[in-house]
Amino acid sequence: AQSVTQLDSHVSVSEGTPVLLRCNYSSSYSPSLFWYVQHPNKGLQLLLKYTSAATLVKGINGFEAEFKKSETSFHLTKPSAHMSDAAEYFCVVRLSVSGYNKLIFGAGTRLAVHP
């Protein structure tokens, strides 16, 4: 069965320091993977997606993620955190069932950014 595990429920960084949000997936097939971000009182916004092309995927707002099949990981990184990056981040795997693609969401990682 497909699933996704976000290894940290909370991450706290200082402004200007690197961000690492960890995600491991379980999939019987070559997966499609996404990262979404949710700011307070907002819906989810797509940050980036991996669909079996380049293993290093660049997204919006300076974020990127690397697909590592050997480690079944899809960690999200950013070289330098900004205060506006404070939000909740969701790692998502897509599986094909019953003729449509169903998204499986991780439990989320709340990122805090301190001055």
Add this chain to the structure above:
Amino acid sequence: ETGVTQTPRHLVMGMTNKKSLKCEQHLGHNAMYWYKQSAKKPLELMFVYSLEERVENNSVPSRFSPECPNSSHLFLHLHTLQPEDSALYLCASSQGIQGSPLHFGNGTRLTVT
């Protein structure tokens, strides 16, 4: 302004009330979704509509009743809810159901008293 608009933003209802959540998308998409986001739980898919036909009902209790009158509008009709139904209800849309990303609205925060 988000391409997916949800109203109301907040709703408080008693267990005997009947209310409806509304979602409208301005993106020209042909698939729409309802998700439930509860505290400390992953997002749960509730319903999927493609070309105005329901393609997924993810074991949702009958006290939640979706309606998709056209490809731009999606409703979630609520009746005799329970306190554990209190959550953020998110609507999303996509172009097709085979792979394009979902675009989410800002959600309706529902509190059942």
